[in-house]
Amino acid sequence: QKEVEQDPGPLSVPEGAIVSLNCTYSNSAFQYFMWYRQYSRKGPELLMYTYSSGNKEDGRFTAQVDKSSKYISLFIRDSQPSDSATYLCAMSVGNEKLTFGTGTRLTIIP
Amino acid sequence: EPEVTQTPSHQVTQMGQEVILRCVPISNHLYFYWYRQILGQKVEFLVSFYNNEISEKSEIFDDQFSVERPDGSNFTLKIRSTKLEDSAMYFCASSEGGSSVGYTFGSGTRLTVV
Numbered sequence: 631q632k633e634v635e636q637d638p639g640p641l642s643v644p645e646g647a648i649v650s651l652n653c654t655y656s657n658s659a660f661q662y663f664m665w666y667r668q669y670s671r672k673g674p675e676l677l678m679y680t681y682s683s684g685n686k687e688d689g690r691f692t693a694q695v696d697k698s699s700k701y702i703s704l705f706i707r708d709s710q711p712s713d714s715a716t717y718l719c720a721m722s723v724g725n726e727k728l729t730f731g732t733g734t735r736l737t738i739i740p
Numbered sequence: 741e742p743e744v745t746q747t748p749s750h751q752v753t754q755m756g757q758e759v760i761l762r763c764v765p766i767s768n769h770l771y772f773y774w775y776r777q778i779l780g781q782k783v784e785f786l787v788s789f790y791n792n793e794i795s796e797k798s799e800i801f802d803d804q805f806s807v808e809r810p811d812g813s814n815f816t817l818k819i820r821s822t823k824l825e826d827s828a829m830y831f832c833a834s835s836e837g838g839s840s841v842g843y844t845f846g847s848g849t850r851l852t853v854v
Contacts, residue, residue: 661840662839662840662841664842666845671829671848671850672847672848673744673831673833673845673846673847673848674783674831674845675845676842676843676844676845679840679841679842681840718782718783720783722839722840724838724839724840725771725837725838725839725840726796726839727773727785727788727796727798727839728775728783728785728839728843729785730782730783730784731782732781732782733782
């Protein structure tokens with residue numbers, strides 16, 4: 631079983647729709663959870679980071695962590711064509727290395 | 741907004757040659773990292789560097805790899821004898837507080853070994 635699993639997509643949704651992106655993980659020691667956005671041939675860009683179970687909101691983005699299910703989600707409201715990118719989940723045990731998912735390629739159709 | 745700068749953006753090298761990838765982290769950051777991403781695969785950890793020493797390294801980071809912070813601003817990754825399988829995008833990252841608060845990544849250096 632992979633440490634972090636993420637559906638690679640591709641995922642296409644119409645502009646304005648709510649997007650749901652998910653990751654599951656197997657290592658119960660993970661404490662910190664992040665979402666990165668990566669445009670083609672660019673470095674990952676940090677969108678949100680969270681600690682422990684619960685929700686965190688930032689503008690159109692909401693990150694959700696369910697540690698009991700080992701499941702994290704990112705929701706994007708009112709999706710825009712500029713949101714088209716690959717979304718990477720990442721997690722760590724304390725300040726140790728980040729372990730990334732494979733990324734989900736998202737396209738928002740105008 | 742502060743950013744992590746990587747040079748060169750693309751490097752082509754012959755197998756067996758040494759390459760040095762350069763990074764200028766964000767000035768007040770204390771933690772520095774190298775990750776790589778082989779085309780179509782996930783981002784993989786190579787090494788972390790804190791307080792002028794390696795704090796963690798992966799199995800990938802073998803004796804062919806080394807890192808250095810030669811002055812107060814640069815952070816370099818050296819691959820001594822490149823192999824075809826070293827071809828990848830190499831990302832430098834820095835962080836103020838470590839993995840728990842996330843990193844700022846550079847735009848990467850695309851290394852092609854021929």
